[in-house]
Amino acid sequence: MRHALPVTPSTPIRFLTYPSLGDMKEHVRAELLGHAISLRMGRPVVVETVPTYEALTRELEAGRVDLAWATAEQCAQFASRAWTVLRAVRFGRGYYHAALVCRASEPLTLERLRGKRAAWVTPHSVGGYLLIARRLERLGMPPSTVFSEEHFLGTYRKAVQAVISGEADVTSIPTSQPDESATHAYMGIVQVQLSSDERQLAPILFTEATPADGILLTHRLSREEAASLASIIQELSKDGTGLERLSAPFNAEGFVSSSAEQLLATPWPEKGADFLAVTLDEEERCRRLWSAMDRTLGRDVRGGEGRPLTDVVEPPIAERLLALTRLTRQTRAGGRVEFCLAEEGREHRYAAEVTLGAADSGQRWPEVALKVQDITESHTLEKHLYRLAxxxxxxxxxxxxxxxxxxxxxxxxxxxxxxxxxxxxxxxxxxxxxxxxxxxxxxxxxxxxxxxxxxxxxxxxxxxxxxxxxxxxxxxVTARKQMEDRLLLQDRLAALGTMTAGIAHELRNPLNFVTSFSEFSGELVQEVADELNLLESKLGSEHLTRLQKSLADLALNMRKVQEHGSRMESIIRSMLDHSRGGKGERQEHPLNALLSDSINLAYHGMRSRFPTLDTKLEQELDESAGMVDVVPQELSRVVVNLLDNACYSVSAKRRLRGADGFQPKIRVKTRGLGESVELRIYDNGLGIPLDVRDKLFTPFFTTKPAGEGTGLGLSLSHDIIVKGHGGSLRFESEEGSFTEFIITLPRRRA
Structure with a gap:
C-alpha cells in the first residue's frame, strides 16, 4: 500500500505498540527507542501505545502503520502485508512455549483440573491464554467447560499473584523451553516481578513452540526504508553505544528477521562506536593503544604506540586529556571529563575517563588508563529523557x-x-x-x-x-464552569419564556371564571340587600325563600371562585419552582408527588404550544418508587424538558400523518428497583434518527428548526441526572415509531 501523500524526510514514521507494555517506565523506554531510530534514520518516529489489541489490528488492516510491535498471531496474520517481521530473541531463541502452572504446595494434574479456577492475562495474550487454551481444547478439555471460574486480569504479574495468593488455581506464562527451570527463569523476562519466590509455582502442562512476537515493517514503507529500519533495529543492541537498554520495553536481547526474502535495498552502513583506550606511562607516552576504528578524535591513530599523546590526537584535545590524567595522579582518584569536537561538519561529543594503575618499582608516577568514547547519540537521548522527565x-x-x-x-x-x-x-x-x-x-x-x-x-x-x-x-475549569452556569441561566430563561406564554393562555380561562362569577355574585349580593330592605315591611314566605336561594347560589359561586383561584395558585407555584434554577438543596422527596407537579406544569405548557394536540399525559406511577434524594427544581426541569420534547415529537408526527391517521400517546411511568428508582417518559412520535443519536447529549445540538430549540435541554438534563445526582439518563428509540427516555436515580446520596 502506498502513501496517500508524498513521503519526505520530515514525514513521521508511525510506530504502534500493543497495550501490554503497561508500566509507564516502559512507555518512556519505547519513546526513547523511537528517538534512537529517528536519530539514525533521519526521520521522526512517533511511538504510540494502542489501548487494545483490537485497535492495533484495525490500524494494521487500514494500512495506517509503518512499524508495529505485534503479538505472534498478529505477526502471522499481517506477514503478507509486511516487508519483513523482526522476531524478538529471548534466551537466544526466536520462539517460545507456554506453561500451565499451579501452586507447588498444591500440585495438580490434568485429570484434577475440572472445577478449578483459572486466572488469565487477556483473551488476546498468546502466552497468557491462547496457547494453553488451544492445547486444552485439542485434549478435549475446553477451558470454558473445565474451569468453574475464568478471570482476565490484564497482566502476567496479577495472574501469577492470583495463583500464589489462592484467588485462582492455575494460570499460563511463557517459557523459553518446556521444563521447570526455564519456566521459573522466564518469569523475570515477562516482568512478573514477584515479591515472593517463583518456586512456589509448578508446571502442569507445556504447549508446542510458537514464533515470538515482533516488529512488523509494513508495505506503507518503501522497500529501501524497510531495509534501513531493519538494519537499524537489529544493530541497536550490538553497536557498543549502550543502546541495548532500549530494547528493554520488549524484554528482548535482539531481533532476527523471520523472512527468507532478501530485502533489495542499499545496505545501511554499519556504525561502529568511536572508541579509544590508551595506557600512558609516566612520560605521558602511549604505552598501549586500542581503537575500534583507524581514525578517531579527528586523526588516524594507527602506529600511535610509543608516541606522546599529543602526537596521536589533536593537541587541544590531548592537552585536555593530559590535564585530567595529571589531576588523577595528584589526587590518586579517577576522573571524567566531556568535550566536543567538530568532525566533517558535525559536532561530536566525547567522554574521557581516567583510572589510576599500580606503580612499578622505580617509577615516579604509575601508569594511567585513559578511555575516550563517542557519546553523541546517548547524550542526545539523555537530553530527550530529561525533557520527558x-x-x-x-x-x-x-x-x-x-x-x-x-x-x-x-x-x-x-x-x-x-x-x-x-x-x-x-x-x-x-x-x-x-x-x-x-x-x-x-x-x-x-x-x-x-x-x-x-x-x-x-x-x-x-x-x-x-x-x-x-x-x-x-x-x-472555573471559567468554563461560569460559562456553563450562564448558559444554564439563558436556557432556563428561554424555557421560562415558553412556559410563560402557555401559562398566560391557561390563566385566561380561570380568570374569566373569576371575573364572571364575581360580577354575578355582586348582583346576587345587591339582590339580597334589596330583599333585606323589604324584609321589615313584607314578611312573606316568598321573600324569605328567594333570599335563601340567593344566599345558596352566592355560596356556590364563591366556592367556584375559590376553586379557580386555587388552580391559578397551583400553576403559578409550579412556574416559580421551575424558574428558580438548580441551586436548591438536595433532600428526600416522594418521586411520584414531584412528578405530579412537573406533569401538571408540562400539561399546561403543552396545551398552549400545541393547541390542536388532543392527548393526555398518561401516568403509571408505581408506589414502589418511594423516596428519592434530589434537588426538586432540577428534577422538575429535566422532566418538563423531556415531556416538552415528547409533545413536539408527537405534534410533528401528527402534522405529517393528519389527525385521522395518528393517535398521539405520551406516558410517564415509575417503578422501584431496590436501591434505585426508574422513571420512563415514552412517546409514539417521530423517534430519533440513527445519524443523530451519538450527538443527542452534545451541547447546542438540536434537530428542531431555528428559533425553536437551544440544543441545551438534553445536555443539561444529562449533566443534572448523571453528574448532579449520580444517576443515569439513556434512551431507546425506533425511527418513525417511538422514543423512551429512561432515568435511573439512587434512592440515597452516595
Missing part, C-alpha cells in the same frame, strides 16, 4: 500520583501550589476522595469536578495497572 515539574497544572488506596506518592510543584494542604490531609483531601470515588463509579473514565475555595477542578484519572498507581491530572 521534566514534564511533571514544568507542567502548569496540578499532577499527582496516588496508590490504589489513596496514599500520596508524588505531587508536582503546581499541585502543592494550588493544594497546599494536600500532603497534610492525604487521603482526606477532596481531590484524593474524588479520585477514589470516581474510580469506583461506573463512569470512571469520565472526568469529575471538585469545587475548592471558589475554584472548579476537573480531574482526569489514568490507572497504571502494572504499577498499581493512579495518575491524576487536575485542570482549572
Amino acid at each position: 521534566s514534564f511533571p515539574l514544568l507542567h502548569p497544572s496540578p499532577m499527582l500520583e496516588l496508590g490504589m488506596d489513596g496514599s500520596l506518592l508524588y505531587a508536582n510543584p503546581a499541585a502543592h501550589e494550588h493544594f497546599p494542604d494536600l500532603a497534610v490531609r492525604g487521603r482526606s483531601h477532596p481531590v484524593v476522595e474524588a479520585t477514589l470515588s470516581r474510580l469506583r463509579a461506573p463512569e470512571a473514565a469520565l472526568p469529575s469536578t471538585v469545587h475548592l475555595e471558589g475554584r472548579y477542578w476537573e480531574l482526569t484519572v489514568l490507572a497504571l495497572t502494572d504499577a498499581e498507581i493512579l495518575r491524576v491530572f487536575a485542570q482549572d
Whole structure:
C-alpha cells in the first residue's frame, strides 16, 4: 500500500505498540527507542501505545502503520502485508512455549483440573491464554467447560499473584523451553516481578513452540526504508553505544528477521562506536593503544604506540586529556571529563575517563588508563529523557500520583501550589476522595469536578495497572464552569419564556371564571340587600325563600371562585419552582408527588404550544418508587424538558400523518428497583434518527428548526441526572415509531 501523500524526510514514521507494555517506565523506554531510530534514520518516529489489541489490528488492516510491535498471531496474520517481521530473541531463541502452572504446595494434574479456577492475562495474550487454551481444547478439555471460574486480569504479574495468593488455581506464562527451570527463569523476562519466590509455582502442562512476537515493517514503507529500519533495529543492541537498554520495553536481547526474502535495498552502513583506550606511562607516552576504528578524535591513530599523546590526537584535545590524567595522579582518584569536537561538519561529543594503575618499582608516577568514547547519540537521548522527565515539574497544572488506596506518592510543584494542604490531609483531601470515588463509579473514565475555595477542578484519572498507581491530572475549569452556569441561566430563561406564554393562555380561562362569577355574585349580593330592605315591611314566605336561594347560589359561586383561584395558585407555584434554577438543596422527596407537579406544569405548557394536540399525559406511577434524594427544581426541569420534547415529537408526527391517521400517546411511568428508582417518559412520535443519536447529549445540538430549540435541554438534563445526582439518563428509540427516555436515580446520596 502506498502513501496517500508524498513521503519526505520530515514525514513521521508511525510506530504502534500493543497495550501490554503497561508500566509507564516502559512507555518512556519505547519513546526513547523511537528517538534512537529517528536519530539514525533521519526521520521522526512517533511511538504510540494502542489501548487494545483490537485497535492495533484495525490500524494494521487500514494500512495506517509503518512499524508495529505485534503479538505472534498478529505477526502471522499481517506477514503478507509486511516487508519483513523482526522476531524478538529471548534466551537466544526466536520462539517460545507456554506453561500451565499451579501452586507447588498444591500440585495438580490434568485429570484434577475440572472445577478449578483459572486466572488469565487477556483473551488476546498468546502466552497468557491462547496457547494453553488451544492445547486444552485439542485434549478435549475446553477451558470454558473445565474451569468453574475464568478471570482476565490484564497482566502476567496479577495472574501469577492470583495463583500464589489462592484467588485462582492455575494460570499460563511463557517459557523459553518446556521444563521447570526455564519456566521459573522466564518469569523475570515477562516482568512478573514477584515479591515472593517463583518456586512456589509448578508446571502442569507445556504447549508446542510458537514464533515470538515482533516488529512488523509494513508495505506503507518503501522497500529501501524497510531495509534501513531493519538494519537499524537489529544493530541497536550490538553497536557498543549502550543502546541495548532500549530494547528493554520488549524484554528482548535482539531481533532476527523471520523472512527468507532478501530485502533489495542499499545496505545501511554499519556504525561502529568511536572508541579509544590508551595506557600512558609516566612520560605521558602511549604505552598501549586500542581503537575500534583507524581514525578517531579527528586523526588516524594507527602506529600511535610509543608516541606522546599529543602526537596521536589533536593537541587541544590531548592537552585536555593530559590535564585530567595529571589531576588523577595528584589526587590518586579517577576522573571524567566531556568535550566536543567538530568532525566533517558535525559536532561530536566525547567522554574521557581516567583510572589510576599500580606503580612499578622505580617509577615516579604509575601508569594511567585513559578511555575516550563517542557519546553523541546517548547524550542526545539523555537530553530527550530529561525533557520527558521534566514534564511533571514544568507542567502548569496540578499532577499527582496516588496508590490504589489513596496514599500520596508524588505531587508536582503546581499541585502543592494550588493544594497546599494536600500532603497534610492525604487521603482526606477532596481531590484524593474524588479520585477514589470516581474510580469506583461506573463512569470512571469520565472526568469529575471538585469545587475548592471558589475554584472548579476537573480531574482526569489514568490507572497504571502494572504499577498499581493512579495518575491524576487536575485542570482549572472555573471559567468554563461560569460559562456553563450562564448558559444554564439563558436556557432556563428561554424555557421560562415558553412556559410563560402557555401559562398566560391557561390563566385566561380561570380568570374569566373569576371575573364572571364575581360580577354575578355582586348582583346576587345587591339582590339580597334589596330583599333585606323589604324584609321589615313584607314578611312573606316568598321573600324569605328567594333570599335563601340567593344566599345558596352566592355560596356556590364563591366556592367556584375559590376553586379557580386555587388552580391559578397551583400553576403559578409550579412556574416559580421551575424558574428558580438548580441551586436548591438536595433532600428526600416522594418521586411520584414531584412528578405530579412537573406533569401538571408540562400539561399546561403543552396545551398552549400545541393547541390542536388532543392527548393526555398518561401516568403509571408505581408506589414502589418511594423516596428519592434530589434537588426538586432540577428534577422538575429535566422532566418538563423531556415531556416538552415528547409533545413536539408527537405534534410533528401528527402534522405529517393528519389527525385521522395518528393517535398521539405520551406516558410517564415509575417503578422501584431496590436501591434505585426508574422513571420512563415514552412517546409514539417521530423517534430519533440513527445519524443523530451519538450527538443527542452534545451541547447546542438540536434537530428542531431555528428559533425553536437551544440544543441545551438534553445536555443539561444529562449533566443534572448523571453528574448532579449520580444517576443515569439513556434512551431507546425506533425511527418513525417511538422514543423512551429512561432515568435511573439512587434512592440515597452516595
